[in-house]
Amino acid sequence: MQSRSASRPAMEPPRIPDLRHVSLSRPILPPSMQIKTDTDVEEWKRTTGYKDYCLWVVRLNASVVGLDNATILAAPKSEAVSKTIAMLDEIKTWVQEIPPYGDRQRFGNLAFRDWGKRLQKKVPLLLQNLLPHSLSPAIPLLTPYLLSSFGDFTRLDYGSGHELSFAIFLMGLSLIRFFQPLPEEERQLVVAVFGKYLEVVWNLQDVYRLEPAGSHGVWGLDDYHFLGFLWGSAQLRGVAGANPSSVLSPPLPPTNLYNQQVTRIYQLKIGPFFEHSAQLQAIATNVATWEKVNAGMLKMYEAEVLNKRVVVQHLPLGGLLAWETDDTQKTSQSGQ
Template identity: 55%
Template sequence: MTRQLAGLREIPLADVPNLSLPTLKIQTDDDVEIWRRSRSYQDYAIFLRRLNESVVGRDIPTTASSTSDAIERIMVLLDSLDAWIDEIPPQVSPQRYGNLAFRTWGKRLDVESDTLLGRLLPSAYVAVIPHLKPYLLTSFGSFGRMDYGTGHETSFALFLLCLTLTRFLRPVPEEERSVVLVVFPRYLRLCWRLQDVYKLEPAGSHGVWGLDDSSFLGYIFGSGQLRDQTQIPVSAVLRPPLPDNNLYFLSIMRIHQVKHGPFHEHSSQLHSIATGVPNWGKVNSGLFKMYEAEVLGKRVVVQHVPLGGLLQWDAAPTATEGPPVLHTPSVVGTPGATRAPWASSAPPQASASPTVASWYSGSTHSPSVSQSRTGTWTTGPAGRLSSNSSMGPPAL
């Protein structure tokens, strides 16, 4: 079922020279609340919802497909950054984490970012470059701490949001789908390679209580792809290998590459989702809530995100309402945010070790390991999973 979401505003190129440049504005928990009431947060909420909606029922293309010139240019940019890894090999070092060559890679990005963005954008966008540069520079990790986490991933998403606000990327389903299914997998693979080659540490890992040490949006978009799927139960992810046609599956297989041991021990949150959430629609809505609280609501994560300029720091027009929430889409023709049946009245409060049940309305317990279903899953036509078991999705 397709939901018609609110449109994304446009910032005319003629207005860009009059905007202030983005800077680090979030320093306290109070600043986080200011941001949650800002126009930029509202824009980001609409943007993510539109991206999610565009890929429902869609697979990652297995062959090169026709895309827009803007998408092709972004792919060329990411390919160029990937090629730098071959040109800047890791240094011989006894350090387990954080190879110093990553700082060399980051310095090259800083030096060449204006040139890269100049190649990406048409000449009419020259005033946009200083607004995009801070997001590009923070999209691939911290060159000082030599780590990578969900804040850097969010910075790349905001980079794409800025390109859409200025209409380099068009907010239409076809292009939004390419952003998720073409650009985002390429970005993830680049970041995974940076992490592997330069031994980057996870930024602010929650250990077994975190969804993933480094990434989050892949799980949201991947569960969005499967949102209306009834043939593949959520528990299917417990039986790898998984096909590479879905971002949730790709993210799970990445975990199997970098972590060893029982999945329920090193990835307890993902295991609990697989054994305790009844369908992909619930997974998708719950992950939006979790992302809002555990990533966008954490000062230690978003304090590194520059704001201002294209991503306005001032209050959104509906200032009398509460802050916009990512898990409550704004429907065209409806003032404000219309709450869907699966949305709770307020985003869950983050805690040191929240259970998965916290993110899913109607859940009264944390799923146990014994709830895991059995059955063998194989890859069928178009990379789809098929089952030899007649068992349905696990009950919550």
């Protein structure tokens, strides 16, 4: 007779919940600035929008585990993904048409303001061309995030808050089902779409000499970015022979976003790696596996980006990134 314990199925990892579907059949108010104090940050962490975004990041993270760039890029792309990449390619061409001024400032070429004015003028048309007519009510809900995805046109800087805006733009497109929340599409968002976005903003940073926005300096992962390290570390999970210490031995193959991010640091900074990238050095020398690196990156992203008032106070909230909490939902439902 078979024992009861032997008949139990093997433990499986918990299933990641489905992403919420936001219907556009009813009007939705556009997002607005909500965070002014640390108390507002605590409120933000309780909202539906915060939970949606954290879930979306985790879903994309899981979709690329163990997969290199070439494998993902070789797979067929949906029309939605292809159109988004084409939009980013168009945006990138503007840099050639708006060359930097001839000044020798260390940071912040004023031509970036001209580039920003073009983006502000073109965003409505970009989104009209991107979305099918049935999703056009989402244009005012998505516009603020696309506008703030490429840097600040007044301060002439770029940081993880601008990267966050672009990620929320992509999440919003997933909530309204322009993108389908399926692993095969989500991994394309990581490597094909977000990878193209990195190509665009790296070009902007280089040509217009954008200043790091709110940089942690030597104690941060990077002067400008975070998500490439997070999702790139997921790509390296479970890969035979992959060790976090490998990033200390350049040149690195461009097989994942993590290597691409670290390679860019090697290209931009001089001196010993441990001096200009102490956090990455510590990860490479003290963390044994990419599984642990990836788990730590998820926690760090939440703590250092999503929960930091200096970052999220510039983020429009509401609209697709719902500001309501479970409590307000229950209250509104009980009043119906």
